[in-house]
Amino acid sequence: MFGYYVDLALRSLRRNKVLTALMVLAIALGIGASMTTLTVLHVLSGDPLPGRSSALYAPQVDPRDMGNYQPHGEPPDRVTWIDGMNLLQAKRANRQALMTGGSVAIQPAQSALNPFYESARYITADFFPMFGVPFQYGHAWGVPEDAASAAVVVISSKLNDKLFGGRDSSGRMLRVEGHALRIIGVLGDWRPNPHFYDLNLKSYGADEGIYLPLSTSQDLHLAHLGGADCWGNGGDGATPSHTAPCVWLQFWVQLNTPAQADAYRQFLIHYSQEQQSLGRFPRSPNVRLRNLMQWLDYEQVVPGDVQLQNWLALGFLLVCLVNTVGLMLAKFLRRSVELGVRRALGASRRALFMQLLVESAVIGLAGGLGGLLLAYLGLWLVRQQPANYAPLAHLDGAMLMMTLVLAVVASLLAGALPAWRACQITPARQLRSH
Template sequence: MFHYYFKLGLRNLRRNPALTALMVLTLAVGVAASVATVTILHAMSGDPLPHKSDRLFVPMIDVVPLKGYTPGTKPSFGQAQLAYTDAKNFMASKMGIRRSVMYGVAGPVEPARRDLGAFRAQGLAPTRDFFAMFEVPFLYGQPWSEADDASGADVIVLSRALAEKLLGTVNPVGQRVTVLGRPYLVSGVLDRWDPVPRVHRIIGSKGAFGTEDEFFIPFASAIRHETGHDGGMACSGVERGPGFQGTLASDCTWLQFWFEMASAGERSELQAYLDSYAAEQRKLGRMPRHAPNMLYDVRQWLDFLNVVDNDNKLAAWLAFGFLLLCLVNTIGLLLAKFSVRAAEVGIRRALGATQRDIFRQFLIETGVIGLAGGVLGLLLAYAALAVVSSQSKELGTVAHLDVPMLLLTFAVSVLAALLAGLLPTWRACQVTPAMQLKSQ
C-alpha cells in the first residue's frame, strides 16, 4: 500500500497547487536556513584527524614573568606557544613517536618565468615529522630527510597550487625555486591538502579557516637564515635582546609545538615529563608563576582556542527556531488542505477504510510534501552557502555541503513535514462517515 499511497500523494500535489506550493516553499526556506547554518557549524567544529586526535598533544607551560599574575587565572593565548629554548628542549626529549616545532614565514617568491612577476607567499617552517604527524599527502617527491632537518639544508616542499604556478604541471622535484630571497631545492609537492579547521596552526596570520600554506621549509633552515616570523608573538614583560638572536635567547613565546604519542594512554607519561621539565626549569630561575602545565589533545585544543564561539552556536539555535516557526505555518496550511477533503475521507471510511488507513495515507502525503521541500531546500541551501562563500576565502572553506549534510537536508525536511502533518492527519481521521454521507 505504501507505493500506492506514495503515488496518490504525488497526484495530490497538483490539487490546489497554490496551497501546495506555499507549503513546500515554507518548509524549504526553514530547512535551507537551518541546514546552511548547521553545515557551517559542522565544518568549523570538525576534527580533521578523528582517528588519531586523542594522541596528538599541544604542551602549554607558563614562562611569563611573575609580575601581574593572579594564581588560578585561566591560561591566555600567549601561553599557547613556546619560547625557542623550550621548543628546542622538547625536540631533544625523544618523547612520543613524533615531535614537531613550527612557525609561520612569509616573503617574496621570484619566478624564473619572465611572464610572471615576483609575488608574496605565506608558508610554514616545521620539522620533518610534521608531514607524517598530520598525514600530509604528496603528489610528487617526499619530505626532506632527517639529515636536512639536522643541518638546516635549503630544501623546500611546495603546495600543488604554487608548484603549478611556478613550474607548470611537470614533476618539479630536483629543480630550484627562489623563495625568501634565496634558492631552495624542491624535495616534494603536496597534493590537495586543506584541513578544516587548520588545527596544526590555528594561532597565526591565517587562523583556523585560512587558506593552505604555499610552501614549507625546514625549521632549522629558517632559524639559520634568521627568517622573520609571520604570526603572533607574546613578549609582555620579557627581557629581549636586539635582533633575531635576541628573540631566540628570550622567553618570548612564538613557536607552536606538537607531540604525537603511540596511544592515548601515554598521555599521563607525557604529562609527567612536562611537570618534571617545568620543575627543572624553575631551578634555573625560569617559570616563576608555578602555573599548571597543560596538555591539550586536538578536540581540547579547538575548545581552548574557542574555534566555535557562542555566536556561532547561537546562530544555529536561531536557525532551528526559524524552522520551528515554519513548521507552525505548515501545520496551519495542512489543516486547511486536509479539511476540504472531509467528504473524500467519509466516503473511504464508508467503503471500509479504517482510521489507520486514512492516517497512513495522509501521513505519506505529508512525507511527499517534505521530499519536495527537501529538494527546494537543498537548492536554497546551496545558494545561501554560495553567497556566504563569496564573502571571503576563510568562509569558503567551511561553507559547502558534504554528503552527510546533503542527507541531513532531506532527513530534516521529511521529518519536519511528518511532524507538521501529525495534527492535521489526526484531525482527518476523526471524520464521521455518516455525517459526511448525509451532507452530500
C-alpha cells in the first residue's frame, strides 16, 4: 500500500510542477539555512573528549585581596604559581596537570628552512594520559623529568612533517629559543575542539606544535602568552613571577567517580581555609569544581552571534513551513473531486489522510535534498570567514541524516492540517457539483 501511495504522490507532483517546485523550494531554503547554523552550533558546542569529559574537572580557588569583593562571586578561572604547585603536589586526584601556553622560536637544522615561531604548551607529565593524547612515535615524559626540568620536548605530527618529513624523529635534537632539546615523542592525530584546557589563548583552531615540561619552560625563561590577572602589587601580569599575586596557570584534575569529585571539592575548601589561616587568602573559602562540559558552558565558549544566527535560521524555517502549509492546502483542496471520487468508491478518510501525508513526505524528502545542497553551500561560505572556528564548519554523517529527517518531519507537520482539511470533503456534494 505504501508503494501505491508513493506512486500516487509522484503522479500528483508531476501534474502540478510549478506548485510542487514552490513547495520544494520553500522547504529547501528553510532546511538549508537552519542546518547551516545548526551544524556550526553542533561543531562548536560538541564534546572535545567524548568518553573522558565527565571525569575531567577544572578546580577554582580564590586567592585575591578584598578589592572589588562581592560575596559569592565567581573565583578566578586560573591559579597562581603557588596554588598550582600546592594543588599539584597534594596529589588528591587520580591525575592532575598544571600548564600554560606560549610561543617559541624554532631554529631548524635544515638550511632550507628559516627560523619560525611555533605555539607551545608548557605542561606537567599527567597532561598526556589524562587527556588521552595519542602518540605516533616515541612517548611522553614522566614525573622525574618534571622534577629535573629535563631538556625534552614532544612535537605535533604537523611540526614533525615540516621538520623531518614525517619520519620518526625520536632522539633527534631541536633548538628552541637557542636551547637544544631532545625530542622524545611525536603526537598522533589529536585536535580537540573547543580548545578547552586553555581558553585564554584561543577557543578554536589549530593546536600547539611544541610540548615541554612546565619546569623546563621556567628555567629557560620561555615566553608566556595569555596574560595574567593580578591584584595588589602584582604588576601588569605580562611576565608574572612565582611569588606574584597573579593568576596565570590552568589546572585540571581527573576524578573518576562522583564520590571522588565530592571529596576533592571538600579538599579545595579545606585548602582555602588553611591558606586563609596562613594569611594568603584574605577572602572566605570560595571554590568551584566544574567538569569539562560545565566548564565550557561557564566560559560561554560558543560565540553569541552563532546562537543568534541559529535562532534566526529556525525562525526562517518556521516562516517557510507556514508558506508550505498554504501551498499544500491550495494543492490538496484543488483535488477535491479526485478525493471525493475515491471516497465514493469506498476509500476511508484514514486512507486518504495517509495518501496525502505520503505526498507531503515525498515533497519533504525532495526539499531535504535541496536543503542539503544549500547547507553545503552555506557551510562553505562560513569557512571563508575570518573567525577562528570557521575551518571546523563541516557537515558530518549525523548532521547529514538529521537534515533529511528534519526535512521529512517538517513537511509532514506542514502537510498534516491541509491533509486533514481535504479529508473532510463530503463525497456526495463534490459528485453533484461535477
